[in-house]
Amino acid sequence: MSVEASGFLPINLLTGFLGSGKTTLLKRILADPAFADTAVLINEFGEIGLDHDLVESVDGEMVLLRSGCVCCTVRDDLATALKELYSRRERGLLPPFRRVIIESTGLADPFPVLSTIKADPVLRHHFCAGNVITTVDTVNGLRQLDTYIESNRQVAVADRLIVTKADLEADSKGDSLRARLRTLNPDAPILTAADPNLDLSSLVAVQSDVSPSGSLSQSGFYCEEPVRLVSSDGVPHQAAISSISLSIDRPVDWTAFGLWLTMLLNRHGERVLRVKGILNLNGEERPVAVHGVQHLVHTPVHMDGWPSEDRSSRLVFILDGLDGALLKRSFEAFTLAHMPVVASCQIAAAR
Numbered sequence: 001m002s003v004e005a006s007g008f009l010p011i012n013l014l015t016g017f018l019g020s021g022k023t024t025l026l027k028r029i030l031a032d033p034a035f036a037d038t039a040v041l042i043n044e045f046g047e048i049g050l051d052h053d054l055v056e057s058v059d060g061e062m063v064l065l066r067s068g069c070v071c072c073t074v075r076d077d078l079a080t081a082l083k084e085l086y087s088r089r090e091r092g093l094l095p096p097f098r099r100v101i102i103e104s105t106g107l108a109d110p111f112p113v114l115s116t117i118k119a120d121p122v123l124r125h126h127f128c129a130g131n132v133i134t135t136v137d138t139v140n141g142l143r144q145l146d147t148y149i150e151s152n153r154q155v156a157v158a159d160r161l162i163v164t165k166a167d168l169e170a171d172s173k174g175d176s177l178r179a180r181l182r183t184l185n186p187d188a189p190i191l192t193a194a195d196p197n198l199d200l201s202s203l204v205a206v207q208s209d210v211s212p213s214g215s216l217s218q219s220g221f222y223c224e225e226p227v228r229l230v231s232s233d234g235v236p237h238q239a240a241i242s243s244i245s246l247s248i249d250r251p252v253d254w255t256a257f258g259l260w261l262t263m264l265l266n267r268h269g270e271r272v273l274r275v276k277g278i279l280n281l282n283g284e285e286r287p288v289a290v291h292g293v294q295h296l297v298h299t300p301v302h303m304d305g306w307p308s309e310d311r312s313s314r315l316v317f318i319l320d321g322l323d324g325a326l327l328k329r330s331f332e333a334f335t336l337a338h339m340p341v342v343a344s345c346q347i348a349a350a351r
């Protein structure tokens with residue numbers, strides 16, 4: 001039975017390690033009119049969620065994007081968020097979206113996400129599995145696969161693997177990454193994000209045959225026996241991972257900030273898994289989005305405007321074995337002298 005005939009709403013899981021390009025790919029999908037009837041759930045790690053804003057939405061937990069897509073943030077319970085979304089659609093409170101894309105956190109082990117959908121009888125009644133799409137960063141991907149079990153799981157479960165940032169690396173590194181991906185997941189097509197002809201429809205696809213129960217066999221969504229992958233030292237890495245969120249309510253000096261970030265990543269890049277933020281810079285009307293992944297700092301981008309009334313600068317760091325309190329103190333010392341910084345640390349729970 002075709003998906004349309006089945007009445008099930010397909011769910012695509014968009015996963016991939018921290019900073020590997022999930023939101024970038026999501027924005028590309030949502031910008032395509034063919035996907036205007038999409039609902040997006042963004043699952044965020046860190047106290048200050050930023051992806052929601054970086055998709056250029058307005059504030060609030062659930063918003064209607066300019067493209068007509070629905071976007072909301074999941075902080076606690078994925079099953080509840082999906083049911084709420086479906087219920088609002090049925091009651092005519094949301095447009096009749098025809099698919100859901102879940103952007104997982106970069107630290108997520110995809111299996112619990114997938115089994116949440118499988119295990120819940122209500123969800124099984126309304127939703128079916130679309131492709132699991134996994135982004136892998138050419139610059140940092142091999143090291144992340146060497147170090148983080150979650151990265152291996154994200155690759156193993158994929159129906160489509162998207163290699164990102166190939167434009168920033170030599171071809172030989174891209175070739176090594178592809179070879180590694182092939183060993184972890186021999187079946188999934190490996191596609192390149194930089195390819196202007198990347199067929200988004202085949203990414204956001206659904207297996208053509210949907211059984212009435214909604215169960216699908218090919219996708220990792222319905223994997224009964226999760227693939228067992230063991231990290232090199234056998235230690236779960238989540239234990240050392242923490243996040244710190246910094247919020248600064250006065251404009252930031254770009255030069256001082258840039259110097260501080262460069263020094264931080266030069267010294268501790270291995271342990272700064274991700275930094276992303278929205279900055280209110282001295283002399284700038286529009287906010288600037290900054291992104292870093294380990295030693296790599298991406299070119300800062302001026303956003304179209306502030307996503308909400310909040311004009312404070314916000315930064316989220318995800319750290320592996322680096323003390324967030326020390327990082328905050330260093331930030332204050334370098335960039336803000338004695339300006340107040342509101343910060344909080346939390347221990348990560350990979351979802």
Ligand SMILES: Nc1nc2c(ncn2[C@@H]2O[C@H](COP(=O)(O)OP(=O)(O)OP(=O)(O)O)[C@@H](O)[C@H]2O)c(=O)[nH]1
Binds near residue numbers: 019164290298299
């Ligand atoms: N040059 C280049 N930059 C890219 C590519 N894909 C993503 N980026 C950049 O990488 C940075 C991180 O991209 P995001 O899309 O935010 O990554 P993410 O996986 O959503 O990050 P998290 O949600 O924090 O895990 C941004 O600065 C992007 O512009 C790519 O193919 N080439």
